[in-house]
Amino acid sequence: MTGPRIVGDEEWLEARRALMAREKELTRLRDAIAAERRALPWRRIGKDYVFEAPEGRVTLADLFAGKGQLLVYHFMYGPDYTEGCPSCSFWADNFEGIAPHLAARDTALALVSRGPLAALQAYRARMGWTSRWVSSAGSDFNYDFAVSRRPGEALMSYNYGTLQRDADEHPGISAFVRRDDGIFHTYSAYARGLDALNGAYQLLDLTARGRQEEGPAFPMAWVKRHDRYPGGGS
Numbered sequence: 001m002t003g004p005r006i007v008g009d010e011e012w013l014e015a016r017r018a019l020m021a022r023e024k025e026l027t028r029l030r031d032a033i034a035a036e037r038r039a040l041p042w043r044r045i046g047k048d049y050v051f052e053a054p055e056g057r058v059t060l061a062d063l064f065a066g067k068g069q070l071l072v073y074h075f076m077y078g079p080d081y082t083e084g085c086p087s088c089s090f091w092a093d094n095f096e097g098i099a100p101h102l103a104a105r106d107t108a109l110a111l112v113s114r115g116p117l118a119a120l121q122a123y124r125a126r127m128g129w130t131s132r133w134v135s136s137a138g139s140d141f142n143y144d145f146a147v148s149r150r151p152g153e154a155l156m157s158y159n160y161g162t163l164q165r166d167a168d169e170h171p172g173i174s175a176f177v178r179r180d181d182g183i184f185h186t187y188s189a190y191a192r193g194l195d196a197l198n199g200a201y202q203l204l205d206l207t208a209r210g211r212q213e214e215g216p217a218f219p220m221a222w223v224k225r226h227d228r229y230p231g232g233g234s
Contacts, residue, residue: 004208042177042184049141051134052117058134060141064178065132069107073197074147074172077113077120079137084113084123088171089225094199095131112136114148114169127226145188147172159190173197 007015049060064070075092076085084092095109102109111133113120120133142148147170149156155164171194175187195201204211213219 037187040187042186045176045183045185047140047144049136049139051112051136051139051141053132053134054117054121060176060183061178063108063110063132063134064176065108067103067106067108068178069105070176070178071102071107071109072145072174072176073109073111073131074142074145074170074174075111075113075133076147076169076171077115077123078148078169079114079116081115081119083225084127085169085171086223086225087220089127090200090220090223091171091194091198092127092129092131093226094197096129099131108132110134112141114142142169145172145174146170147190159193163191 045060051058051060051063053062060070063072073088073091073095075088077088092111095111099109109131111120111131113133113135114137115135116137117135120135124131124133136142143150146156146158146160149165149168155166156170157163158165158170170190172188172190173194174185177184177186201211211219213222216222
């Protein structure tokens with residue numbers, strides 16, 4: 001294996017400045033794309049989605065918790081799962097502690113899955129999470145937002161038709177706005193579009209070895225639920 005090129009201070013600084021110029025290009029592009037995202041048209045939510053929550057049956061409007069905006073993370077926990085998806089669990093770990101910051105910007109966050117509420121709450125307790133998590137079992141919510149395969153469907157179109165999948169559950173995130181004239185869907189992202197939500201990945205991308213996903217059978221084969229790493233993940 002070829003090792004890194006070892007250089008002196010001046011050459012390292014020159015290389016780092018050159019990379020910083022590229023990083024600034026990416027920052028400007030990211031800002032421009034974020035502006036385009038905010039400028040997307042909205043679509044009105046016409047269905048009365050109902051979810052099972054610890055306090056009973058709640059509506060999509062209730063998930064806003066009095067805020068004007070709502071982010072829903074579509075967590076892979078199907079009706080017959082005994083544990084949450086390891087990858088979605090990895091993502092959910094990154095959501096801890098951010099609720100007050102989102103609330104300060106008039107935004108709520110909720111996890112939604114098709115699994116039974118009791119199973120979701122038990123897994124939430126096991127993981128030590130505080131994020132709100134409700135069950136969409138019995139509603140079309142997951143189907144309408146293209147994260148669950150409909151009964152009898154051989155293949156489902158995922159990530160706006162770029163992928164065809166035979167699995168029942170898939171991850172995603174959706175954004176909503178609530179106003180006096182209704183609730184509106186403003187954005188959804190799936191697959192690699194979720195990368196930016198994972199702070200652990202962003203930190204690993206700063207290191208010399210990166211994500212170290214070249215060897216496994218598939219990139220995220222290394223990921224475990226945080227209580228399943230040797231030593232509890234510490």
